[in-house]
Amino acid sequence: xxxxxRTESFPAHTPAVSQVFTIVLSHGxxxxxxxxxxxxxxxAAVTKAVRPLxxxxxxxxxxxxxxxxxxxxxxxxxxVDGGRALFIGVKVTGDEIIGVLADLCxxxxxxRHVPLTDRDPKAVLSSIADLAQELRTEADDLGVQVLGLGxxxxxxxxxxxxxxxxxxxxxxxxxxxxxxxxxxxGLPVTVxxxxxxxxxxxxxxxxxxxxxxxxxxTVGAGIGCGLVVHGQVVAGAHGVAGEIGHVVxxxxxxxxxxxxxxxxxAIAGDAAIVARVREVTGVQVADTAEALALAHQxxxxxxxxxxxxxxxxxxxxATVVNLFGPERVIISGEGLAAYDLFAEQIRDSFAEAAFGSxxxxxVHTRPLPFDEWARGAAATAIQSFIRSDT
Amino acid sequence: xxxxxRTESFPAHTPAVSQVFTIVLSHGxxxxxxxxxxxxxxxAAVTKAVRPLxxxxxxxxxxxxxxxxxxxxxxxxxxVDGGRALFIGVKVTGDEIIGVLADLCxxxxxxRHVPLTDRDPKAVLSSIADLAQELRTEADDLGVQVLGLGxxxxxxxxxxxxxxxxxxxxxxxxxxxxxxxxxxxGLPVTVxxxxxxxxxxxxxxxxxxxxxxxxxxTVGAGIGCGLVVHGQVVAGAHGVAGEIGHVVxxxxxxxxxxxxxxxxxAIAGDAAIVARVREVTGVQVADTAEALALAHQxxxxxxxxxxxxxxxxxxxxATVVNLFGPERVIISGEGLAAYDLFAEQIRDSFAEAAFGSxxxxxVHTRPLPFDEWARGAAATAIQSFIRSDT
Numbered sequence: 001x002x003x004x005x006r007t008e009s010f011p012a013h014t015p016a017v018s019q020v021f022t023i024v025l026s027h028g029x030x031x032x033x034x035x036x037x038x039x040x041x042x043x044a045a046v047t048k049a050v051r052p053l054x055x056x057x058x059x060x061x062x063x064x065x066x067x068x069x070x071x072x073x074x075x076x077x078x079x080v081d082g083g084r085a086l087f088i089g090v091k092v093t094g095d096e097i098i099g100v101l102a103d104l105c106x107x108x109x110x111x112r113h114v115p116l117t118d119r120d121p122k123a124v125l126s127s128i129a130d131l132a133q134e135l136r137t138e139a140d141d142l143g144v145q146v147l148g149l150g151x152x153x154x155x156x157x158x159x160x161x162x163x164x165x166x167x168x169x170x171x172x173x174x175x176x177x178x179x180x181x182x183x184x185x186g187l188p189v190t191v192x193x194x195x196x197x198x199x200x201x202x203x204x205x206x207x208x209x210x211x212x213x214x215x216x217x218t219v220g221a222g223i224g225c226g227l228v229v230h231g232q233v234v235a236g237a238h239g240v241a242g243e244i245g246h247v248v249x250x251x252x253x254x255x256x257x258x259x260x261x262x263x264x265x266a267i268a269g270d271a272a273i274v275a276r277v278r279e280v281t282g283v284q285v286a287d288t289a290e291a292l293a294l295a296h297q298x299x300x301x302x303x304x305x306x307x308x309x310x311x312x313x314x315x316x317x318a319t320v321v322n323l324f325g326p327e328r329v330i331i332s333g334e335g336l337a338a339y340d341l342f343a344e345q346i347r348d349s350f351a352e353a354a355f356g357s358x359x360x361x362x363v364h365t366r367p368l369p370f371d372e373w374a375r376g377a378a379a380t381a382i383q384s385f386i387r388s389d390t
Numbered sequence: 391x392x393x394x395x396r397t398e399s400f401p402a403h404t405p406a407v408s409q410v411f412t413i414v415l416s417h418g419x420x421x422x423x424x425x426x427x428x429x430x431x432x433x434a435a436v437t438k439a440v441r442p443l444x445x446x447x448x449x450x451x452x453x454x455x456x457x458x459x460x461x462x463x464x465x466x467x468x469x470v471d472g473g474r475a476l477f478i479g480v481k482v483t484g485d486e487i488i489g490v491l492a493d494l495c496x497x498x499x500x501x502r503h504v505p506l507t508d509r510d511p512k513a514v515l516s517s518i519a520d521l522a523q524e525l526r527t528e529a530d531d532l533g534v535q536v537l538g539l540g541x542x543x544x545x546x547x548x549x550x551x552x553x554x555x556x557x558x559x560x561x562x563x564x565x566x567x568x569x570x571x572x573x574x575x576g577l578p579v580t581v582x583x584x585x586x587x588x589x590x591x592x593x594x595x596x597x598x599x600x601x602x603x604x605x606x607x608t609v610g611a612g613i614g615c616g617l618v619v620h621g622q623v624v625a626g627a628h629g630v631a632g633e634i635g636h637v638v639x640x641x642x643x644x645x646x647x648x649x650x651x652x653x654x655x656a657i658a659g660d661a662a663i664v665a666r667v668r669e670v671t672g673v674q675v676a677d678t679a680e681a682l683a684l685a686h687q688x689x690x691x692x693x694x695x696x697x698x699x700x701x702x703x704x705x706x707x708a709t710v711v712n713l714f715g716p717e718r719v720i721i722s723g724e725g726l727a728a729y730d731l732f733a734e735q736i737r738d739s740f741a742e743a744a745f746g747s748x749x750x751x752x753v754h755t756r757p758l759p760f761d762e763w764a765r766g767a768a769a770t771a772i773q774s775f776i777r778s779d780t
Contacts (some may be wrong), residue, residue, distance in 0.1 A: 156746055166746060213627055227713070229619040236715020237603055243712035248403065248705065251640055257467035260743055314637065322633035323713060325615065325626020353638065353650055356546055356556060358630035 008085075008147055010385055011052035016041060018386050019050040021080070024059060025105065025382075026209045029077035038271055050078060057084050058104065081106050086139045087385070088132050089188070089372070089378025090125060092116070093192055094169040094221070098370055099131040101138055101146075102378035105206045110138045121175045129184040129318045149187040150381030151177060152194035152373060154222060156239045159192045159380075165239055166285060168257065169221065190377075191382040195242060196233050197376035198332070198368070200228025203233065203380055207330045207366050214328040217244060219313060219335030224267045229324060244316045245269065265314040268309035270335065276305045288337075293360045295341050311343025314349030317363060322355045329361060332368045339365060398475075398537055400775055401442035408776050410439040411470070414449060415495065415772075419467035419644060440468060444566070447474050448494065469713045470495050470691040476529045477775070478522050478577070479768025481542045481584055481760070482514060483508070484559040488760055489521040491528055491536075492768035496595045500528045501761045513563045519574040540771030541567060542584035542763060544612060546629045549582045550769075555629055559611065580767075580774040585632060587766035588722070588758070589616025593623070594769055597720045597756050603709055604718040609703060609725030612754065613655045613708060614691060615624050634706045635659065654706040658699035660725065666695045677725075685731050693731060700732025704739030707753060712745045718752045726757045 012018070016039070022029060023038050030038075036046045053059040060081045064074040082105035090099045093116070101110040106384055112129055116124065132149055139146045155167030162178020164170075182189045192200075199216045202208040208216070208228060216226040223245035227234040234241045245265035248259050253262025254272060265270050270288045277291040278284055278302035285291045295302035317329055332347070342367070401407070406429070413428050414420060420428070443449040450471045454464040460495040480489045484506070491500040497516025504521055506514065522539055529536045531780035545557030551569020554560075572579045582590075589606045592598040598606070598618060606616040611751045613635035617624040624631045635655035636648050643664060656662050660678045667673055670691035675681045685692035707719055721736070733755070741749055 086582075149699050225713070229624060230622050232620050234619060234714060236748070237717040238715055238747040238750045240711075241713065242747050243714040243745045243748070246712050246745045248639070249641070249710055253641075258745055317636055319709060320713060321630075322636050323615070323631065323710060324619075324624050325628055325631040327627040353636075355633045355636045355648055356634070357628040358626070361627045 001021065008145060011056040011058070013387070014049070016045055016049045017053065018300050021053055021058065021386055022204070024052060024078050025080050026204050029064070029079035031075050031077060033091075035078060044101040050270060057081060060260075080226045082107055083142075085145060085147045085385075086142070086144045087148045087150065088135050088146055088377045089150045089197075089374040089376065089381060090128055090131060091197075091373035091377055092128070092170065093154075095278075097124070097131055098374040099128075099135055100378055101135045101370055101375040102375055102382075103144075104382065106201060106375060106379050106382060108371060108375055109142070110135060111348065111374070113370075119172075121172060121177075122181075124170070125177075125180055125184060128181060132185045132187070142222075146187065147187055148381035149181060149194070150190045150197065150377035150379070150384075150386045151181060152192055152197040152377035153177070153381070154194045154224070156238050157191060157196075159190065159194040159235065162189065162191045164191065188381075188384065190380045192380045194373055194375070194376065195224035195226045196235065197380045198373055199233055199376070200347045200383055201229060201372065201379040202226075202330060203228050204383075207328065207364075211327050213324070214330065215242075215317075215324075215326045216330045216332060217313070217317055218333035219268065219331065220333040222314065223268055223316065223335075224333075225316075225320060227320070227324065227326070229326075231382040236323070244320055247316045247319045248263055249312045249315045260268050264312045267312040268335075273305055273309055273338075277302045288335075292338050292341075295338070306338055306341035307345050309338075310345030311349040313342065314346040314351075315353050317346070318350045318353035318355075318358075321350075321358045321361045321363075322353075327363060329363045331363065331365045332372075334370060335369045336365060339367075391647045393521065398535060399466040401446040403446070403777070404439070406435055406439045407443065411443055411776055412437060413778075414468050415470050416594050419454070419469035421465050421467060425468060430603070444662045447471055455551055472497055473532075473534060474539045475775075476532070476769045477538045477540065477586075477771040478525050479540045479542070479766065479771060480518055480521060481517070481587075481763035481766040481767055482560065483544075484509065487514070487517050487521060488764040489518075489525055490761055490764040490768055491525045492765055492772075493534075494772065496591060496765060496769050498761060498765055499532070500525060501759075502765070508564075509560050511567075511570075512561060514560070514573060515567075515570055518571060522575045522577070525619040529539055536577065537567075538580065538771035538775045539571060539575055540580045540582070540587065540767035541571060542582055542767035542770070542776075543567070545613070547581055547583040547586075548558055548629050549580065549586075552579065552581045554581065578771075578774065580770045582767070582770045583612035584763055585616045586625065587770045588763055589618060589623055590773055591762065591766040591769040592720060592756075594773070595758070597718065597754075601717050603714065605632075605675075605707075605716045605722065606711070606720045606722060607698065607703070607715070608723035609658065609721060609745060609767055610723040611769055612662045613659055613703065613706065613725075614723075615706075617710070617714060617716070619714060634710055637706045637709050639702045639705045654702045658725075663695055663699055666698075667692045670695055670723070677750065678725075682728050682731075686727070696731035697735050699728075700735025701739040703732065704736040704741075705743050707736070708740045708743035708745075708748075709741075711748045711751045711753075712743075716751060718754070721753065721755045722758045722762075724760060726755060727749045729755060729757075 220344040223246035225242035250262030256266035615632035615634035640652030646653040646656035
């Protein structure tokens with residue numbers, strides 16, 4: 001176990017400094033003029049905000065290397081020096097821990113997968129600590145300090161308190177994960193719901209960059225949804241938000257673990273698909289991979305199960321879009337492996353159930369490998385680093 | 391028709407001035423210290439923001455009259471001088487126009503109802519102009535200037551552009567209502583969706599004051615929902631948001647005007663209830679009043695129709711809560727006349743379908759008379775007055 005040491009902190013936590021850094025992080029390299037325009041700040045305010053960030057080495061400024069030479073002296077561009085600091089992101093699933101070492105621009109430098117044999121909080125914490133230590137050794141080899149640890153867990157997570165209130169897959173209740181992991185690793189720790197963490201990564205570095213209102217829908221073991229409204233991730237007053245998996249699409253449908261019938265997750269989640277494929281085809285498929293293989297071999301029953309899943313997902317997405325009118329919906333998650341089997345149904349049932357001009361919402365898929373979930377966790381650590389008041 | 395005259399404008403449109411005024415408006419009277427705390431501003435910044443507002447007479451300061459005399463010299467409190475300015479709010483329904491004259495604190499001074507016999511935009515505009523003129527005469531009698539006109543219309547309304555894109559009840563498409571009404575009345579005009587306007591009034595002056603995340607659900611001819619997320623009303627990227635009426639609760643249910651089956655509105659909207667009561671009881675009730683009377687007389691069939699409506703509304707509310715996690719849901723609208731017939735069903739089906747701790751959301755009813763919708767329109771005019779950059 002490492003002793004708790006004082007970790008380097010962000011130079012200044014004024015709103016202007018955080019804002020300027022975030023803009024360059026998401027949209028850079030940019031001219032100072034463009035930073036001022038996007039931030040709605042004066043040139044003087046940008047200069048004041050940029051100075052401590054340059055001095056601390058988080059921002060760098062230089063001539064635009066890509067400018068065409070014919071156009072005279074190239075403009076100076078401000079960019080984040082990604083290599084200045086590293087962050088560890090860890091996603092905990094029911095049977096695996098995925099850890100990444102990401103730089104300040106949230107580019108993955110190293111990724112590690114560790115099987116999880118025991119879901120007890122102590123055992124998981126010990127695995128997280130070992131993985132973090134391994135990644136810090138890699139950071140030492142790169143000669144760069146690790147400035148934060150982000151942990152992403154599915155379920156009801158209170159980021160502010162750093163507590164996992166309830167995680168069905170892990171069977172955890174009220175685990176003070178941030179505090180425990182900080183004690184074990186000596187790093188500042190951010191704990192967030194995994195879908196929200198992925199949404200932060202998409203907002204800052206992905207398909208949501210520049211959008212004030214968008215949704216990320218994840219398809220896999222669970223069906224989740226991260227919502228960004230007015231530029232901020234929706235967390236829910238009681239820690240619950242984005243539960244697209246529990247939008248009821250068929251009150252006469254299969255029983256869901258939440259106690260209701262016909263939830264999107266009870267039709268389109270991995271376990272539901274496997275169970276239904278067994279029921280319909282009589283083939284005792286062991287997991288989603290086998291269910292998928294059967295459908296890809298052309299089994300009509302299995303294909304119908306996926307088609308129905310696609311319909312449920314499309315209806316769930318339409319509900320989200322009818323209620324908050326996002327500019328874009330990004331569909332992702334490991335369930336996208338079956339995308340060819342349900343893409344059309346998602347599209348059609350979304351179009352059918354979207355109300356009026358809500359149908360104009362841009363719904364598209366973005367296959368994100370599992371490492372991306374851990375990258376999301378690293379993004380929350382970067383976010384805490386930039387915004388923290390401590 | 392009045393000539394276009396220059397209307398008095400707000401003293402200064404810096405963010406701090408708008409913010410300070412809005413805080414005193416929603417939470418005042420307050421000490422300057424409390425204003426500073428709530429705004430996150432320094433005492434000096436509050437002084438700077440308060441000064442032009444006092445000079446223009448929008449804010450007043452004086453000793454706290456309610457302070458107990460034993461506690462020494464009472465603190466000075468800053469309050470909005472409600473009588474300083476008046477605003478007109480107009481709600482247009484399919485068969486009536488409701489207009490109110492509201493003061494700067496959004497207190498209704500005068501209310502008028504005018505029947506609407508012709509839904510053609512020109513005819514409606516002419517009725518609005520007559521009503522506004524009548525209310526301005528009242529304002530003249532009070533010796534106070536009218537500084538803005540707010541218009542609330544159901545349907546897809548683009549507030550930024552001042553255009554009613556589509557209103558099913560009025561059968562309007564792409565009516566440039568703000569521009570036309572400004573030409574006719576000579577007043578600055580704000581046009582908004584009626585449920586969003588009501589939500590603004592609740593946010594600033596009602597059960598949503600002080601909350602950053604809440605929802606207003608309106609029950610009546612339509613089933614609507616206004617959402618406040620991160621302190622701002624959700625408008626939707628394409629003008630559609632809060633369509634709780636088109637959450638599908640029963641895919642095998644009755645056909646909805648939107649083309650889907652079993653939407654909340656197709657089960658719990660006025661027309662759906664009347665149609666279903668006729669079908670179930672065989673009694674040819676003419677309208678909701680008669681349907682309601684039949685149920686209140688104890689007719690089991692009619693009561694069952696209301697019970698089913700309550701279930702649908704509760705399920706719709708659970709969907710909103712599972713997705714956004716608001717602190718509070720305020721149920722209102724003229725449909726609350728039937729509240730004794732479906733309150734229990736709303737509560738039970740909400741509790742059943744709420745996911746995990748989302749069930750802790752405070753769901754309560756707030757009967758708002760029809761004048762409140764017009765007051766909502768006045769609130770949007772006050773909001774534009776305070777925030778406008780022109």
